[in-house]
Amino acid sequence: VNNRLKVLRAERNWSQAELALRLDVSRQAVNAIETNKHDPSLPLAFRIARLFGMPIEAIFQDGQA
Amino acid sequence: MKSILRAMYSPLSFDVLFALLAVICATFLVDWSGADIPPIAPAPSPLAKGASLAAVGIVGALLGTASTRFDQAWADDYVFQTLCKSALVGIMGFVFAAVIWGVLLADALGRISSLSSLALLLAVWSVSYFIVRLRGTGA
Numbered sequence: 001v002n003n004r005l006k007v008l009r010a011e012r013n014w015s016q017a018e019l020a021l022r023l024d025v026s027r028q029a030v031n032a033i034e035t036n037k038h039d040p041s042l043p044l045a046f047r048i049a050r051l052f053g054m055p056i057e058a059i060f061q062d063g064q065a
Numbered sequence: 066m067k068s069i070l071r072a073m074y075s076p077l078s079f080d081v082l083f084a085l086l087a088v089i090c091a092t093f094l095v096d097w098s099g100a101d102i103p104p105i106a107p108a109p110s111p112l113a114k115g116a117s118l119a120a121v122g123i124v125g126a127l128l129g130t131a132s133t134r135f136d137q138a139w140a141d142d143y144v145f146q147t148l149c150k151s152a153l154v155g156i157m158g159f160v161f162a163a164v165i166w167g168v169l170l171a172d173a174l175g176r177i178s179s180l181s182s183l184a185l186l187l188a189v190w191s192v193s194y195f196i197v198r199l200r201g202t203g204a
Contacts, residue, residue: 024141025141025142025143026075026076026141026143026144028075028076028077028143028144029076029141029142029143029144032143032201032202033143035201036201036203037200037201037202037203038142038143038146038147038201038202038203039202039203040142040143041142041146043142044142
């Protein structure tokens with residue numbers, strides 16, 4: 001699954017640590033998602049979508065599609 | 066309390082924990098390989114021992130389920146998936162290592178004891194943890 005998390009974070013001038021704090025996860029979790037080393041669970045994906053005020057599919061794209 | 070638990074369940078805490086575990090297990094692998102371990106006498110009642118072992122196994126699984134629920138509540142998504150995947154890789158890695166040892170090395174270097182097997186399992190889990198940390202949970 002590809003994602004636009006890094007771009008969306010950069011648009012808001014947030015550091016990884018700041019985004020991690022807002023999502024209540026570790027900074028390493030944010031880094032792993034941004035570098036496509038980790039696919040977030042559905043609850044975390046929903047939290048990310050809510051934080052950025054966007055639908056999940058606008059942030060995460062299925063690599064198969 | 067929440068901040069302490071969060072810190073305990075951070076990736077860095079587990080990095081330190083598994084690094085220490087790897088070193089300790091490597092030490093015990095060497096140490097226990099030279100230990101004179103007495104043979105286990107046959108059980109007077111194999112049925113009772115076998116059934117008791119199965120019961121203890123079920124209790125262990127239930128305790129593991131309860132403790133894992135606690136882990137899942139406090140570890141974040143990434144840490145929990147890393148622990149799960151590394152445990153799975155660790156078990157598979159241990160089975161492969163045990164088979165390789167039995168087929169290729171046991172005759173030359175001797176069979177391994179249950180204590181060494183435990184140390185080997187934990188050592189393989191530690192290595193697996195760092196592989197998953199480096200390559201990611203999807204690798």
